[in-house]
Amino acid sequence: MLKYVVAVFLAIVLLVFGFVWFTGKKVDLKLVRPVTAVGTATTVSVQADAQHGTKYFSAVLEQNGQSQTIYADNTSSAQRSRIYTFPVGKKVDEFLKDGPARLILTAASNDMRGSTTTISQALQIILRAPTVVADGMQHYINQGGAELVTLDLGGNWSAAGVRVGRYSAGTFPMPGQPDNSSHRFSLFPFPWDVSPDTIPLAFARNDAGTEVTTTFWVKLFPKTFKTSNIELKDENLQKVVGELDPDGSGSLVDRFVKINRDLRKANNDQIYQLRTNTVNRILWSGPFVPIKGTRESFFADRRSYYYKGKKVDEQVHLGFDLAQTRNMPVTAANSGRVIFADRLGIYGNCIIIDHGYSLQTLYGHMSRIDVKVGDSVTKEARMGASGATGMAFGDHVHFSMLIAGVQVNPIEWWDEHWIRDRILSKIGSPQDKAAAVQAPPPASPTEHARKRHRH
Ligand SMILES: [Zn+2]
The missing domain is CATH 2.70.70.10 (Glucose Permease (Domain IIA))
Incomplete structure (x- = not known):
């Protein structure tokens, strides 16, 4: 009788274990926002989805044969969806140099099986900041009107323009110059609903999100609207x-x-x-x-x-x-x-x-x-x-x-x-x-x- 009970008990344990083992699901890993380039410190967020949560997560950076764990989290949680956020860049990972690198992300599911998932993402490390120099002209602007400034861009720039309050306008190559010319201009509005004491800023940004700004000579004529x-x-x-x-x-x-x-x-x-x-x-x-x-x-x-x-x-x-x-x-x-x-x-x-x-x-x-x-x-x-x-x-x-x-x-x-x-x-x-x-x-x-x- 006792043998029988023990056998049934063992069978149940095996069944339950087997069930839990085979229903253990892999973790779904994905970047919350796509990241293809990082600079001195770029925030990376990774979403980990698994039926029973995750019990381990790590991020490893590889470049020029060097590899280093830059982030790890050993806390287990039954939460089906977790987000791991950590900085990547020269400031925290001193061995990084300009050039290609690889970010390797690993997570383990929070069940008996503990199956791991690994994804990797190619990254461009961009440490050189962009530069922007505005022309030395006098810019007279009517609130609600328009103005044009010429800009000379340098370094690793990928986007540039002029920002006035919450508005921004991009740049165009100077007439006759190729599309990727760094000698450019921005035709920008000073929108009617932006406070007249707002300072227009010329900006340049690289793919890693590093942005530099500069000011230029501006005289604004405030307007009263009817x-x-x-x-x-x-x-x-x-x-x-x-x-x-x-x-x-x-x-x-x-x-x-x-x-x-x-x-x-x-x-x-x-x-x-x-x-x-x-x-x-x-x-x-x-x-x-x-x-x-x-x-x-x-x-x-x-x-x-x-x-x-x-x-x-x-x-x-x-x-x-x-x-x-x-x-x-x-x-x-x-x-x-x-x-x-x-x-x-x-x-x-x-x-x-x-x-x-x-x-x-x-x-x-x-x-x-x-x-x-x-x-x-x-x-x-x-x-x-x-x-x-x-x-x-x-x-x-x-x-x-x-x-x-x-x-x-x-x-x-x-x-x-x-x-x-x-x-x-x-x-x-x-x-x-x-x-x-x-x-x-x-x-x-x-x-x-x-x-x-x-x-
Ligand atoms: Zn109308």
């Missing part, structure tokens, strides 16, 4: 909601506000994505030409929306609204290439033209579009007709100017002198450059706006 009130009528709400949210539910005003906030943001994100759809050359010539019509808005006008006397929303209007007659001709502000010609939410039927070097113009609310993506347009070419598609209460055109995906005040681009002094002289001919050095600082542009009666 505010206006818009009284929403039921017919306005019905028009917009019926077109842009036909299947929605809730009150007309709630649906309108939702469109005004969420769809506006989604549309502006889509416009921002188009900034990289640009060419490395100037497609335009001479000053930009405003669409003929009465200007009915200011740049960066803060609009409060009222419904039955109660404020229901507030949005900033970036761009100009131009109106004249119904279905008036919509003309290209300058030569370029059509990169968008379709419905775009609140902008209705919309055209976006790339003029090169991430300078773009946008035309919205059109009743008709007569161009298609890929078309080349010449300055003042007719592209369609004005209308009231999207979030518009009356026939007009919404015109915006964009640099690196950020809406800027267009009026600078209507001024031939501003264009020569601030843009062309720095990337154009030696004669242009000489002229710019002697040119006095430009007067800050003034607004000449007429009556506003439409949205």
Whole structure:
């Protein structure tokens, strides 16, 4: 009898052990963020997934025949998903030199079997920092406007540009230079919503994430932006909601506000994505030409929306609204290439033209579009007709100017002198450059706006 009990007991133990052994699963190892290059100290995070958790993790670095454990964790945990975070780089691993290396990651599962998983990742060790030197010119910038700075990059740079607050613009090779030239320029916006005391920073970064920054001579002209009130009528709400949210539910005003906030943001994100759809050359010539019509808005006008006397929303209007007659001709502000010609939410039927070097113009609310993506347009070419598609209460055109995906005040681009002094002289001919050095600082542009009666 006792023998029998012992035999059954042993059989059960064996079964349980066998079951646990064979159900012991391997650990799934992966880098939380891809890492292909490290510098002095780059943080690496590894995710280890296993059914019963992990009981061991290690990271080993190999370079030039040397190998060293740089991180180990022996604590076992039943947590199904664990994240191990540790620094890699010269600061912590002194034997590292510039050049290729290998990171070997090993983890053991937290079960009886303790099966181990090893993955390895090729790394480039980059210890040399990038360098960035900005030009010595005087940069006069209007808040909400644009400026251009030339940069000389060195060391191991892989990305560079100018950062203003939370915005950044990239660089382009100087005209005629190869794509990888280290003699470059950045055409950057000083966005309307960045505090005027913000210092623009030129930056350069290497693949290991090491970034250097420098300042350059800047004089900023702060601007005060206007505010206006818009009284929403039921017919306005019905028009917009019926077109842009036909299947929605809730009150007309709630649906309108939702469109005004969420769809506006989604549309502006889509416009921002188009900034990289640009060419490395100037497609335009001479000053930009405003669409003929009465200007009915200011740049960066803060609009409060009222419904039955109660404020229901507030949005900033970036761009100009131009109106004249119904279905008036919509003309290209300058030569370029059509990169968008379709419905775009609140902008209705919309055209976006790339003029090169991430300078773009946008035309919205059109009743008709007569161009298609890929078309080349010449300055003042007719592209369609004005209308009231999207979030518009009356026939007009919404015109915006964009640099690196950020809406800027267009009026600078209507001024031939501003264009020569601030843009062309720095990337154009030696004669242009000489002229710019002697040119006095430009007067800050003034607004000449007429009556506003439409949205
Ligand atoms: Zn508008």
